[in-house]
Amino acid sequence: MNETNDAFDKKAKAMFDESVDGLDAATLSKLNRSRHQALAQLQRRRQTWSRWMPATGVAAAVLVAVILLQSPMAVNEIPGLTTPTDMEILLGEDSIEMLEELEFYSWIDSADLDNDVG
Amino acid sequence: MDVSTAVFAVSYSGTPITGTRALQKERQLNQFLAEVERRALRIAEIGVRNRADALDLVQDAMIKLVHNYSERGQEEWAPLFYRILQNGVRDWHRRQAVRNRVMVWFGRKGSDYNDYDAVAAAPDPIGRTPDEELSNSEAMQHLEAAVHDLPRRQREAFMLRTFEGLDVAGTAVAMGCSQGSVKTHYSRAVHSLREQLEEHRPEGYGPGEGSR
Numbered sequence: 001m002n003e004t005n006d007a008f009d010k011k012a013k014a015m016f017d018e019s020v021d022g023l024d025a026a027t028l029s030k031l032n033r034s035r036h037q038a039l040a041q042l043q044r045r046r047q048t049w050s051r052w053m054p055a056t057g058v059a060a061a062v063l064v065a066v067i068l069l070q071s072p073m074a075v076n077e078i079p080g081l082t083t084p085t086d087m088e089i090l091l092g093e094d095s096i097e098m099l100e101e102l103e104f105y106s107w108i109d110s111a112d113l114d115n116d117v118g
Numbered sequence: 119m120d121v122s123t124a125v126f127a128v129s130y131s132g133t134p135i136t137g138t139r140a141l142q143k144e145r146q147l148n149q150f151l152a153e154v155e156r157r158a159l160r161i162a163e164i165g166v167r168n169r170a171d172a173l174d175l176v177q178d179a180m181i182k183l184v185h186n187y188s189e190r191g192q193e194e195w196a197p198l199f200y201r202i203l204q205n206g207v208r209d210w211h212r213r214q215a216v217r218n219r220v221m222v223w224f225g226r227k228g229s230d231y232n233d234y235d236a237v238a239a240a241p242d243p244i245g246r247t248p249d250e251e252l253s254n255s256e257a258m259q260h261l262e263a264a265v266h267d268l269p270r271r272q273r274e275a276f277m278l279r280t281f282e283g284l285d286v287a288g289t290a291v292a293m294g295c296s297q298g299s300v301k302t303h304y305s306r307a308v309h310s311l312r313e314q315l316e317e318h319r320p321e322g323y324g325p326g327e328g329s330r
Contacts, residue, residue: 008311008312012280012311013280013281016157016160016258019258020156020157023159027159027169031176034173034180037177038181041184042144046140
């Protein structure tokens with residue numbers, strides 16, 4: 001039964017292929033035109049993209065760079081620096097002296113508070 | 119992600135779409151479409167019994183494949199293309215049914231697709247006697263008519279498996295069903311066609327031939 005079906009299948013395929021091979025020139029020409037129309041949209045898409053790609057790429061890169069530089073997180077991600085306060089202390093001219101006498105300044109601060117209350 | 123990585127990522131994302139890769143993809147698509155277009159036309163023509171409409175359907179399928187699936191792997195194109203084409207044929211029949219209902223309501227004859235003359239539309243092969251040509255044309259006419267009259271799913275399974283040569287997995291993708299369903303539809307289609315074409319069978323596919 002399978003052999004019979006295979007023979008039928010082969011014969012049907014051969015008849016179909018014959019009809020495909022015999023397509024007239026006008027029809028083949030229309031098919032050719034259809035194919036090129038379909039592929040033309042691929043070319044259009046590529047041309048459009050390549051025309052805008054440099055500008056789009058630069059704009060996107062600038063945007064990303066500005067966002068990252070403007071963000072406070074960019075500073076926080078520098079290793080060893082955990083808070084903006086650390087940065088301020090290091091950048092201050094007299095900060096080292098203040099650090100050495102931190103206890104003294106703390107005492108003055110609390111003494112001022114006591115005086116204000118009194 | 120730091121700034122330099124971000125800039126690189128933005129710049130790199132456009133690279134694959136342009137350049138040699140895109141041209142290569144276009145060449146592959148062109149080759150694929152050139153290979154399938156003639157068989158696709160005949161398959162669509164058997165489905166709708168009208169060459170002009172079949173040409174439109176093939177063109178639509180080509181455009182949709184290129185537009186939606188050109189980035190897919192090459193091995194996926196054939197099942198996807200035939201799926202689009204079969205959907206197009208299905209939609210064509212729906213539109214035709216609506217049009218016929220409207221025409222009947224206005225008291226006019228519906229479509230003329232039942233008057234389709236497959237012999238007149240058949241190709242004109244070279245190098246054969248008129249008798250041979252007539253015989254082959256008639257055999258193909260009977261085969262076409264019988265395939266056209268099959269239930270839709272059986273017709274799709276038979277044409278995709280036999281005429282286009284897709285395997286069971288590819289046919290399942292093209293038909294949007296399981297491989298088991300493809301086997302069932304295909305088997306029923308072959309059985310039905312063999313019965314219908316018994317009287318007009320072309321030489322070579324009868325039981326005697328198969329048992330040799």
